[in-house]
Amino acid sequence: MIEPDPPPIISNLLGFGRCLRRAGIDVHPGRLLDVIDALGHVNLGARAEVYHTCRALLVHRHEQLDTFDQVFASFWGGRDASGGAPSWSADSREEIEIAQLIGSPDLENSATNADADDGTPVAERAVPTWSELGVLADKDFSAFTPAEIAEGAKALAGLVWSPGERRTRRWVAGHGPRIDLRRAISDSLRTEGDVVALRRRTRRIRPRPLILLCDVSRSMERYSRMLLHFARAVTDRHRRVEVFVFSTRLTRITRQLRSGRADAALVAVSRAVPDWSGGTRIGAAIREFHQQWGRRVTGGGPVVLLISDGWDCGDPIELSTQIARLQRSCHRLVWLSPMIGTADYAPLTRGLQAALPFVDDFLAARTLNNLVDLAVHLNALG
Amino acid sequence: MADRGLAVSLFLALRLKRPLFLEGEAGVGKTSLAAAAAAALGADLIRLQCYEGLDVGHALYEWDYPRQLLELRILDATEAIDRASVHRELYSDRFLIKRPLLQAIDPERTRSAVLLIDEIDRADAEFEGFLLELLSEFQVTIPELGTVKAAEPPLVILTSNRTREVHDALKRRCLYQWIEYPTFETELDIVRARAPEASARLAEQVTAMVQELRRADLYKVPGVSETIDWVTALAALERTTLDAEAVDETLGVVLKAKEDVAAIRGRRSTEILDRALVRTASRE
Numbered sequence: 075m076i077e078p079d080p081p082p083i084i085s086n087l088l089g090f091g092r093c094l095r096r097a098g099i100d101v102h103p104g105r106l107l108d109v110i111d112a113l114g115h116v117n118l119g120a121r122a123e124v125y126h127t128c129r130a131l132l133v134h135r136h137e138q139l140d141t142f143d144q145v146f147a148s149f150w151g152g153r154d155a156s157g158g159a160p161s162w163s164a165d166s167r168e169e170i171e172i173a174q175l176i177g178s179p180d181l182e183n184s185a186t187n188a189d190a191d192d193g194t195p196v197a198e199r200a201v202p203t204w205s206e207l208g209v210l211a212d213k214d215f216s217a218f219t220p221a222e223i224a225e226g227a228k229a230l231a232g233l234v235w236s237p238g239e240r241r242t243r244r245w246v247a248g249h250g251p252r253i254d255l256r257r258a259i260s261d262s263l264r265t266e267g268d269v270v271a272l273r274r275r276t277r278r279i280r281p282r283p284l285i286l287l288c289d290v291s292r293s294m295e296r297y298s299r300m301l302l303h304f305a306r307a308v309t310d311r312h313r314r315v316e317v318f319v320f321s322t323r324l325t326r327i328t329r330q331l332r333s334g335r336a337d338a339a340l341v342a343v344s345r346a347v348p349d350w351s352g353g354t355r356i357g358a359a360i361r362e363f364h365q366q367w368g369r370r371v372t373g374g375g376p377v378v379l380l381i382s383d384g385w386d387c388g389d390p391i392e393l394s395t396q397i398a399r400l401q402r403s404c405h406r407l408v409w410l411s412p413m414i415g416t417a418d419y420a421p422l423t424r425g426l427q428a429a430l431p432f433v434d435d436f437l438a439a440r441t442l443n444n445l446v447d448l449a450v451h452l453n454a455l456g
Numbered sequence: 457m458a459d460r461g462l463a464v465s466l467f468l469a470l471r472l473k474r475p476l477f478l479e480g481e482a483g484v485g486k487t488s489l490a491a492a493a494a495a496a497l498g499a500d501l502i503r504l505q506c507y508e509g510l511d512v513g514h515a516l517y518e519w520d521y522p523r524q525l526l527e528l529r530i531l532d533a534t535e536a537i538d539r540a541s542v543h544r545e546l547y548s549d550r551f552l553i554k555r556p557l558l559q560a561i562d563p564e565r566t567r568s569a570v571l572l573i574d575e576i577d578r579a580d581a582e583f584e585g586f587l588l589e590l591l592s593e594f595q596v597t598i599p600e601l602g603t604v605k606a607a608e609p610p611l612v613i614l615t616s617n618r619t620r621e622v623h624d625a626l627k628r629r630c631l632y633q634w635i636e637y638p639t640f641e642t643e644l645d646i647v648r649a650r651a652p653e654a655s656a657r658l659a660e661q662v663t664a665m666v667q668e669l670r671r672a673d674l675y676k677v678p679g680v681s682e683t684i685d686w687v688t689a690l691a692a693l694e695r696t697t698l699d700a701e702a703v704d705e706t707l708g709v710v711l712k713a714k715e716d717v718a719a720i721r722g723r724r725s726t727e728i729l730d731r732a733l734v735r736t737a738s739r740e
Contacts, residue, residue, distance in 0.1 A: 105628070108472075115471045116464065126464035134627035136479060136618070136634050243509030244580060255521040256513075259528075263543060267528040365675060369619050399715070 083118075084110060090128075090149050097145050099138050105131055121150075211442045215412065216296035223300060226442055230307035233446065237284050237312075237377035238405070238455035241277045250276025282405060283314035283374050287363065289382035291321035291354035297412040297440075301381055304445060306331050316371045320359035326367065356382060356425060357392035360400055368403060375405040377452065381439055383413050386425030394428035401432045406455060410448065414438035459642075465633045466493065475591050475612035477627055480635030483679015485646070486615040487574055489635075493611065494570035502610070503572045504556040506579035512586065516557045517598060524551050547600035561594050561606035569610040576626075577616040584626050591629055640667050640735075643680060650684045654691035660739070661698040662687045664732035666710060672720065672728065676713040686710045698733070700726050 087109060091101045109131050116123040125146060133142050210222055218226065245252060254273040262269045286305050290298045305317045309331040317328050378400060386393055401407045409429070413419050415438045421430060430436060437451065438444040469476040478486040494501035504515055512518075524546050531542060554562065560571040576584070590596055591612060595605035614630060616622050638646065644663045651659065666683045678686075686709045695702050703725050711717045720728070 100624075102628070112468050112472055115468065122460055123464055126461040127468060129461065130465040130468060130631040130633060134477070134624060134630070134632040135621075139634060242580065243507070244582060245509065245511065256519060259519070259521060259524050259546070262528065263539070263546070267532050267542070365673070368675075369617070370621070373620050395715070 083113070090145075091132075093145050093149050094132060094142065097141050099132065099141060099145075101132055124150075211446075213442075214416075214440055215300040218300060223303065226300060227303035227307070229442060230304055230445065231310065233307065233311070233449045235284065235308050235312045235449060235452060236281055237452040238282045239279045240282050240375045240405070242280050242374075244278045245275040246278045248274065248276030250274050252276070280374070281312075281314065283316070283371070283376040284308065284312055285371060285376050285378045285404070286315065286317045287324075287360070287378065287380045287382075288317065288319045289321065289354055289356065289380075290319045291385070293354065293383055293385045294412070297383075301412075301439065304439075314374070314376075316367075318363060318367070320354075320356070320362075322355050322358065324359045324362040324366070354382070354386055355388035356384075356386045356429075357388045357390075357394075357396045360396040361392070364396065364399060364403075372403045377406045377408065377455065378404040379408050379410055380433075381410045381412075383411055384409075384421065384423045384426035384429070386423065388425070390424045390428035393425050394432065397429040398432045401434070406434045407432065408435040408437060408448075408452075409433040410437055410439035412438070412440045415440050415444070462489075462633055462635070465631045469613075469631050470611060472631075473594075473609045475614055475630040477622075477630035477632050478613060478615045478635055479618055479632070481637070481677060481679065482617045483681045484635045484637055485680050486635055487572065490570055490572035490574075490613040490615075493613065497568065497570065497611070499568040499570045499611070500565075501570050501572060502556045502560045503574060505574050506576050506583065508578060508580050510579045510583050514555055515583070515586075516555050516590075516596060518553045518555065519547070519600075520551045520553050527551070543600075549601075552598075552601070557590060558596070558604065560610045560612075561590075561596065561604060563605060563607040565607070568608055571610045571612045573612065573614045575617060576614050577619045577622055581623065584623050588626055588629065591626075637670060637677075638680060640664065643667070643683060646680060647683055647687050651687040651691060654687045655696045657697055657736075658690055658695060659687055660736045661732060662690065664735045665698060665703070665729060668728045668732045668735075669710065669720070672724070674711070674713070674716045674719075676711070676716060678710045678712075682710045682712075698729065700729060703729055 087106050091103070091106050094101045109128055112127050112131060113124065116127050118124060128146065129139070129142055133139055210225065213222070215226075247254065247257075252275040254275045257273040258269050261271065261273065286308065288298075288301055288305055290302075294301075302319075305327075309315045309317060309328070315328065316326070317331055318324055318326050380400075397407075411421070411426075413421075414436070421427070421436070435451065437448055439448065465476055468474070478489065480486055490503075491501055493499075527546060528542075531545070556571070559565075560569045573587070576587075593605070594609040595603055597603045614626075637643075640663060643666075644660060647654075647659045647663055648656070654662075663683055666678050666686065670677050686706065689706050689709045690698070690702060693702070693706070704721065707717055707721060707725065711720060
């Protein structure tokens with residue numbers, strides 16, 4: 075075993091850590107110390123051992139493995155060096171277009187609305203903000219100007235989202251059906267061994283998780299930006315939310331939406347979505363959801379919000395099969411459509427006809443008032 | 457039969473006394489690894505299966521309440537009640553039920569231990585928080601007894617099927633290792649070792665078939681354990697080779713979702729079987 079030669083390897087490791095951080099892997103300085111410690115135990119002459127040691131200590135998520143491999147290869151040099159930090163898939167021209175599509179509303183002040191989770195019913199909380207909105211509250215999202223989008227986004231940030239609660243299987247002290255023997259006995263010691271009062275335990279109650287599946291295909295284009303602001307508002311106010319967007323393919327955008335500032339989040343989303351505004355294949359997208367994410371995010375009895383106009387280029391049988399499976403894997407499936415409420419609308423597209431039997435609620439998502447109704451509806455779910 | 461990365465991680469886990477966090481799809485052999493490590497080290501395997509609501513009483517220790525109550529009655533009857541001594545009596549080792557975590561860090565252990573915390577993703581966030589403390593110090597405080605600290609820290613292996621994302625704080629304390637489905641050669645070695653009664657030909661064909669099935673668009677991708685089960689099942693039916701009829705009869709052993717069976721049964725299974733047979737034939 076070769077003894078590490080401290081100065082060069084430490085400065086190299088620090089540089090490597092900086093590169094990893096730039097590529098998006100959160101590396102703590104303390105972890106690098108661990109790596110230095112660990113490298114003392116392996117053969118520094120064997121590239122594979124150094125690589126696996128660094129990887130085991132610096133990576134702790136499966137999706138970081140590829141990024142790590144690229145950074146490792148380019149930093150330490152090697153046959154498969156692809157050069158530079160990993161780049162995002164979207165090209166810059168597309169990025170600019172999408173940034174324009176979303177608009178760049180100033181959401182810095184939204185914090186003033188988002189004051190507290192104080193349990194006030196949503197209707198009461200919403201009223202002051204909403205009365206100021208006036209006519210905007212009933213205006214179709216597709217006719218919003220960029221300034222109106224900014225105002226609408228601010229108003230959304232003030233809503234409370236609580237899609238019901240679920241009894242977990244964890245027992246905690248409370249007035250439940252189970253007797254807490256441990257406390258009964260320790261209490262009884264104070265009363266000469268007689269059990270005077272029986273303490274009890276109850277099941278813990280937890281809020282249900284929320285999953286948003288948002289259609290961003292061409293037919294939804296005029297609604298997408300506002301609905302993304304909606305997704306962001308929900309992500310800000312509710313801890314357990316997963317957000318996905320789809321047109322022909324499905325992309326998870328939860329991390330991007332959580333990545334701090336609002337504008338940056340929406341731009342990050344647009345970067346991460348490979349097929350913004352293509353045609354829709356809802357069935358295929360939901361199938362991808364089941365296969366890639368289903369087992370990982372549908373725990374805990376979630377409420378699923380599927381936002382789409384139902385214009386589907388895919389196979390209606392595939393769609394109904396996938397929607398049926400989706401309904402079986404969640405507590406409640408809510409389909410939100412921006413078409414409901416427009417003149418002469420009837421859900422007659424083949425896709426919708428196939429899917430509707432498996433949908434628990436079919437609600438509108440066309441105006442700000444619709445979204446308030448949705449919040450009230452979700453908060454009322456048991 | 458582990459690959460280099462896994463071997464390095466396991467080595468470091470032993471050297472640095474850090475838990476090893478294994479993540480991967482269901483059925484890639486995460487649990488078997490712990491058993492194999494325990495056997496190789498000559499250590500006891502202590503297994504804790506996680507589930508939602510798993511609490512200290514089931515994971516760490518519990519007092520034997522019925523016996524404590526009886527003891528109280530006896531002391532009462534013999535009028536030997538003196539508060540301090542009753543307390544000492546009731547909360548002594550005699551009434552302590554040691555659950556897996558306490559067994560693993562028991563300073564009175566004579567043999568070293570491998571602690572397997574299986575499917576940590578099934579436990580809830582509260583339990584993860586509790587583990588943080590235990591895994592960093594290998595000690596725990598029982599209010600009535602005092603602090604218990606492991607004389608020799610056990611090798612800890614945590615597994616996760618990623619049914620949810622385990623908190624980063626816990627993963628940071630561990631060595632992380634992602635386990636892929638094995639290659640054909642590795643999987644065949646595993647199958648031959650675990651199902652020695654099957655013919656070499658059958659083992660090869662079934663392994664090739666499962667490898668092909670993993671590439672088909674399935675809800676529930678078959679793991680290594682399914683391959684072993686399938687080979688064992690076919691051997692029990694006294695098959696020595698895989699054919700369309702055998703596949704049709706036993707597809708339920710390897711595909712566990714109704715949609716998958718419906719999608720594969722019939723023509724597609726024949727196609728996949730043909731590809732698998734070509735692959736095994738080309739090996740000879």
